[in-house]
Amino acid sequence: MAAPTLTNKTIQVIGLNKTIVRGGHSKTFTDKEWSTYVDPILYPLWDSDKDILVSFSYADSPVESWKCDKKKYVRNHTTGEYFWKPYIFTEVEIDTVRQLVDDLDEAFDALLSVEFEAQGVRMNRAVEASKGLSLTRVKAWRDFFLHTSDWTMLMDAPITDAEREDWKKYRKICRELPDQFESGTQVLPEIGIPIDPAIFRKNYLPLNEGATYLGSDDQWIMFPNKDHPGGALETAMRVYMDIALQLTRPAPLFNVTSTSHLTDPVEILLAEIEREQAIVDKLRAEQAEQNDSTT
Numbered sequence: 001m002a003a004p005t006l007t008n009k010t011i012q013v014i015g016l017n018k019t020i021v022r023g024g025h026s027k028t029f030t031d032k033e034w035s036t037y038v039d040p041i042l043y044p045l046w047d048s049d050k051d052i053l054v055s056f057s058y059a060d061s062p063v064e065s066w067k068c069d070k071k072k073y074v075r076n077h078t079t080g081e082y083f084w085k086p087y088i089f090t091e092v093e094i095d096t097v098r099q100l101v102d103d104l105d106e107a108f109d110a111l112l113s114v115e116f117e118a119q120g121v122r123m124n125r126a127v128e129a130s131k132g133l134s135l136t137r138v139k140a141w142r143d144f145f146l147h148t149s150d151w152t153m154l155m156d157a158p159i160t161d162a163e164r165e166d167w168k169k170y171r172k173i174c175r176e177l178p179d180q181f182e183s184g185t186q187v188l189p190e191i192g193i194p195i196d197p198a199i200f201r202k203n204y205l206p207l208n209e210g211a212t213y214l215g216s217d218d219q220w221i222m223f224p225n226k227d228h229p230g231g232a233l234e235t236a237m238r239v240y241m242d243i244a245l246q247l248t249r250p251a252p253l254f255n256v257t258s259t260s261h262l263t264d265p266v267e268i269l270l271a272e273i274e275r276e277q278a279i280v281d282k283l284r285a286e287q288a289e290q291n292d293s294t295t
Contacts, residue, residue: 009060011101011108015042015053022108029111037107045092046100049073054086058101066097133188133223135181141193141223145174149196166197166213173214192220 012021018034020027029038039047047053050073058066068089075082151157152167159167173194180191195204200213213219 009058009101011058011104013038013053013056013104015047015055020104020108022105027108027111033111037111038104041100041103041107045096046070046089052084056100058097064094066094133191135178135183135186138178138181138188138191142174142177145193145196146171149174152197163197163201166200169214170194170196190222193223195219195221 010021010023013019014021018029018031018038020029020038042053044051046056046068047070052071054069054071056066056068069086070089071084071086073082074085149167149171152159152164153171157164177191177193180188194214197213200219204219205211208216
């Protein structure tokens with residue numbers, strides 16, 4: 001087999017706690033995930049009941065290198081007792097090592113793909129129109145609007161000073177959207193969202209000469225729309241959040257830690273949305289039970 005093309009690939013397996021580290025991205029597998037994705041790769045050459053993989057590491061740059069620490073269950077011929085003897089495993093060719101690395105890459109990607117699909121299902125469930133507008137769902141919208149308009153606050157953004165002031169106004173309103181809730185369990189039927197300054201200048205101003213940004217009620221959109229729940233705005237957010245979730249995956253060539261600062265907030269928001277919805281559902285069930293008992 002030819003020498004591999006350098007990709008700055010690093011991978012490490014910590015067998016005792018079922019963890020794989022690729023680049024700077026670490027993933028600890030459950031017992032079921034490990035038996036599904038990793039055990040078939042390691043058994044029997046790299047890991048078995050009496051010849052356990054402790055750790056494996058590989059890097060292909062600046063020079064290709066690898067190391068495998070194992071421990072074997074052996075018998076002390078003097079005492080007759082058995083014990084675990086640590087040793088460095090070297091009894092394979094480099095082609096076998098490279099095949100292991102490729103297989104571990106695939107196992108790592110396979111698990112991430114399953115997790116991404118599961119997160120996508122959770123996101124779709126979390127933003128269903130029937131759920132209403134919980135506090136954390138609106139916080140998700142706030143983050144969506146702020147993240148997608150961050151560029152307007154850059155000093156070299158291609159906008160005028162007047163446009164920048166409009167964007168600041170837009171961002172301030174978006175930042176304050178959660179303030180409309182009186183409690184963490186309150187659910188709003190709808191919420192007003194301002195059109196952004198780009199839409200104002202491109203679509204609204206040509207038909208309303210002399211208008212000022214957010215100077216009239218028709219520059220606000222009620223969400224969710226009664227005739228088209230979710231609509232294009234909902235679709236845009238789902239796509240945006242999907243991208244944020246995909247960025248949890250390391251870059252395919254350089255295997256570096258995700259650079260997305262959206263990753264943790266997305267996961268946290270999903271968990272909070274589900275937690276709050278469970279509380280709301282419980283309160284609704286209790287209210288329905290009370291209503292039934294009084295009729």
